Amino acid sequence: MDGASTDGPTDESLRETRTTLYPMQAWYCIGLLIFIIAVFQWISFFHSKFTRGRQMSQNSDPEQAYLHHRHGFSWRRIPLALVNAYRVITFRWTLEIGNSYSLTMAEVLVTITYMAFLFGWAFVNTTDLEGRTLDLTYWGNRAGALAASQFPLITALGTKNNAVSFITGISYDKLNYVHRMMSRVVFILLWVHAGSEVVLNAPFQPFLEEPWLRCGMTAIGALTILIVVSLRPIRAQAYELFFYVHFVMVLTFLVCAYFHAQYDALTYWIYPCFIIWGLDRLIRVLRLVLFNFGFKSGSMDATVELLSDDCVRLRLRRPFYFHWAAGQTAYLIIPSVSRLPFEAHPFTIASIDSNLSGVLQEQKPQGQKTTQISIAKHALGPSTPFWKEVAFFIDVRKGFTARLKEAALKGNTVKVFIDGPYGPSPNLESYDTSVLIAGGSGVSYTLPILLDIIERVRNGKSRCRRVVFVWSIRNADHIHCIDETLIRALQLAPPSLSISIRIHVTGAPTTIEALLHSYGLDGDITPLDDHHRSEIVVFPKGKAAERSQDSLLALESVKLQKGRPDLPAILRDEVEMATGRMSVSVCGSQMIVRSVRGALRFPVCSPLSVAGGGPSVTLHIESFAYA
Template sequence: MATDKSLRSARTDLYPVQAWYCIALFIFIIAIFQWISFFHSKFAASRRSSNDPERVSVQRPHRFSWRRVLVGLVNAYRIVSFRWTLQFGKTYTLNMAEVFVTVSYIVFLFVWTFINTTDLEGDALNVGYWCNRSGMLAASQFPLITALGTKNNIISLITRISYDKLNYVHRMISRVVFVLLLVHVGGEVVRHAPFQPYFVKPWLIWGLISVSALTILCVVSLRPIRAQAYELFFYVHFTMASTFLVGAYFHTQEFSDTFWIYPCFVIWGLDRLIRFIRLVVFNHSYFGFKSGSTMDATAEVLSDDFVRLRFHRPSHFHWTPGQTAYLIMPSVSRLPFEAHPFTIASFNSTLFDVPATPTSEKSAKTCVVESNIDPFWKELVFFINVREGFTARLRDAALKGDKVKVFVDGPYGPSPNLGSYDTSVLVAGGSGVSYTLPVLLDIIERVRDGETNCRRVVFIWSIRNVDHIHWIDQVLIRALRLAPPSLSISIHIHVTGAPASIGTLPRSYSAKDDAEDSPLEMQDRKAMEISSDSLFAIDSVKVVHERADLRVLLGNEVKAATGRMSVSVCGSQSMARSVRGALQFPVCSPLSVANGGPSVTLHVESFGYA
């Protein structure tokens, strides 16, 4: 019936627009909460008044306060949303916030697909209603998927959620849309079977090419494949995503519905333009400009599994602790402009320009006078975990002593704003110290400058080999000497490797141990010499040969802390799960907060494949 067809077409065009109104409203609500949180953290550090319910417990002993009940409820929300998780095998872990977004999006999209699909004759779920509508709803999500997959996107700007955090949503929406496209294809099969004549129509051929490309892309993007063959995923992703969008454009051109497709090319092109401008600005000497220093990097093999890459930073390249940069190394990569992200381990500051004043006579005798720490503030430094492909080729270049030409693009990602916290706990595994080390240095500098009320910092680092301590030992020594007396710093280094690989490291070693009885000094001099200029000689540093019991360590810190407490973790997914588990009920219960316990915020920077 003509009336029936008109109604179907009207709903097919209207529902995707309505769906976008709902998505825009959701993004707006998230943005409001994110900006409120941002301004609260920004200005909380400057508040000295005891009227602040999150700081009132600092001035008096723990006791119940009705003013802290709301803070306790906020902490309960954080626990349920971000620390309760669902684990699927050993690969997938989703927190409750991600589960909620995923389920809500699936329900939302499929309700919009199948609602009001009863035709004028009373037949429910009429295929004519939901077939084309499912295709249009799927197409309407393409710009959102494209935006979420770019490094410079308006959603990150609006919500203050970094592109890497939004990448989960990018993958989730892509997979839901893939299923919706399968519904669209199934509806076409039901409507037009037998459909042999349709294979001669270009719009159908382009549609099949598009869906086939998305199928391959979804399979290759599964986490186990990405983790084992990241470079394969990188190449297939670019090729199949381009094929998918081109196919979708020509498929929808037949029906004058390309207005959902061409914005994808605009979004992708704008992101690439911004990244190209960044490359020219920060690497202008490579592009024929006379001024500027060429960034030929030095690659050093620290161990079989790690490479340190460092090079002089452009004078106008600035970053904050915890940010990442994309590195392009044409002589190492298979493709000339293949970019790989790494966290910047160095500190963009003048902290080390300050003459170090020992905090005590004892530390003056046990710490070195001068340290070779220039790379951590004059250069860009990266600790790179060696896997296969690109990182393996980089290690080979380092073993040969080759200079590596580097193009830098960035910085990207947010920087943790810890200025409003009284206690900060930094947890890292292996190369995750690239994230926690500059954050530690930033806290020390801000305390020295009077920009934060932080009173205690706990630095926990898990490493496989005691040799890894040499990566940052001189920097830590220098930083500890610069730390003001008002800041309590505790450093825990946990060596998890087998004794055969690290010598016979004692179970617990500190400056109080007798060097003559230390088997580490006798059997593993290459790893670390116990002397007056050793990190081991500092009272606040503890090195143990055991895995970090994060539940005990974090539990003790929560019990001792007051005011606001931040916990930042950068490591494997198992480490992130352990930290989440340690900061749940009853350790961080609302009752504990109402009784004067700390209000705990968790920041997770997992470098595992998401």
């Protein structure tokens, strides 16, 4: 009897086996999920490429595109209708938590699933051999081991160059929500582990001298500080504080966690974090060296312009080796402005990687258009920064951006090092209608997309027939940021592409008359008709507008209105008019994003609408906010 009892498993052996095995099993499940996501992502990618090529060949004549009409309900469109219903439910239905947090149903589902999975693995099979359920000795250390097993993945998801993005094709910024969510779930699990240690080792005083305990307490304290500072209200108001605290607290947490994990021989979950972080930094340093050093002096000198009290434009000559796609971001390192020499800040590239700026000089005016096109060349100048340079719009707030504003006031050039480009670029070649919506400096995202669409349509690489460009700004003076660029874009647009530009001013001056009066243009302005919308207007006195902004407002395609845009009405009208595929790209505040999501739910984007020949609507969001 005694021999039989000693040969069987003991509580201690079961605890140790499951503490080691269950984190491994959790990783197998997560790895399988990543593989499945990667398969679907790449299938979708290649299907999109194939479909886009086939659709382009079938719609090679852009004039024929206007002949498409809705033909009523079709059973063949049922799969497409179901896909659109999935998009609405998953990515446009949201859970609102106060004014700060807005989670899509996809994010809610991922969060609940991950929490259930991790806590389920922590508390499953915790009945000891005597029949006591939820034995603390079974799940206490296991909770800590499970949390530690997630550290490498959390670290990878927080880096710019990570294997998960490479495998799945999902950009790092889209994965950043998962990084934050996993960190917070693991934070809770670590406190569960800490609570079990307090109960098991009470009274606690004799263990306070143990190095493993001190390291554990320091680690969880550092993580607690980090979680608090990373909350959206704090992060949004004091980003630089978060930036510094994040670096210090993460380093403290991982170092202390490593020494704490030595007690249970779990360091193999910790040291990969340093390797992953180091590889990402190495790649970024190599990119910095290759992109920014070894070239002629002054090649990375940037001009800083103060466009208004709260907006700065940074411009530098486009290096021949630096290429990007519309909508991508880059990290800027400006040693003379930053507190730390290699402090990097992300900004969306507001210009387009194109040589299209030379087209106007190559065009030969003919007939009665000669005078107006010559006026256009004079008004536009020899070039604009949005085709020939790398340009950024930067909101002036506190810290780094406030110091950048001071540099702009001094009129000095600054040395800039670029790390990038990063992030996705929405491929809109196969869409018939594109709606671009921006708030404030969010135009950095939508403007290059507009320019990219125009260039692709000119080159026969896009089937787009209509573009709606909506920009909401507080100060009408912000129009100066992109006025010349919009005029040139309208001039370059082919006749087959209909462009509507709507600028909404929410602050003073709030009327078109006041805006024109501020520039001494009190006379009547005769706008061009739609047929000649791409030409520059001539004012009654026979002189071209002294400022291109005034020319812009005189174009038939451009409307300036006071107050916030009625986004639901704008989107509803566009959906009703559109056929084929329609994309909506948004970059702005949470208020703008919520309004757009709400407008593109049922019934506007209902399955019945799509099955009846309505457009299949895809939503791209580049939000200002942090979760």
